[in-house]
Amino acid sequence: MIRTATAADLDAIVTLHTEARATYYRGHLPEEEYAGAAEVARSRDGWAGAIGRDDATVLCAERDGALVGIAAYSVREGSAHLSQFHVSPAHWREGVGSALHIACVAGWQRHGVTEARLEVFAPNTGAQAFYSACGWTPDPDGPRSGDHLVLCRAVPPAGQR
Template sequence: MSGVTGAGHGRVEIRRAGAADAPAVAALHARAAGRPDDGMEGLHSWERAILDGNGRVVCAALDEAVVAVAAFSRGEGRLEDTVTLTELHVDPAHQGRGIGSRLHAACLAHWRAELIVQAQLFVDRDNHRAREFYLSQGWFSLDTDPDQVLLHLDVESVG
């Protein structure tokens, strides 16, 4: 999964994250979530995610600096044709430039190549910006709980 596209200022490369990207990904995650960097714990968590054989971490790099990240994992057994999108973050300084949409499209292409037919994710109920983004990308809600909204995506029918 790799591709280079324009994004306003500079060139955006969508690629699988490598171990060397973990510090930048952890820092980006903290900035995008609006909380302080959680130091080594966050770094180790992202290192594990990047190196995990079941999961995938994909990043968008603008002039070689990581500006967005997506992480997902494939289901097992009867859910092997399903992925859970666990993270999709764009650095706040780079939001609104289409980078998140390009990263999402790269995930879709990867899922289709892996014969994934369904995706799911949880979004905090109060995160209206994220909910609007996912709905604009073809996700839909089937189920809710008091704190989170469960969204689904029929991978074969979008984009």
């Protein structure tokens, strides 16, 4: 089930976010930069600020009552920015990411979005493969942002994927 996040989801969101980031940052960044107390607090503040905000959408994917995926995006001037997209590593390759992505696209379509962008950590080849399968391609106007790749995707009209 995919639903909009509420303040009651905050602890589970921060836990999943931290766990997922550790899988692709481990070995590339010092642990305190993705799982240290200061980073977890910063993450918590960010998620708390996004939940319920008018200009942001936070989605939760649940299985058997447990949070297994999260996504956050904002929409401005016909364009969406997918700022967070994480699936619990214990639930990779179970269709959670695909269902969450479909829900994001449907939300963008409701907002009249025609294009979307995201950034993905360059060494995270698993995420890059997932995004590629979902129709994301390197942004021709700026394919890199520091240690992240910038991807873009056309958003089809409502009723299409």
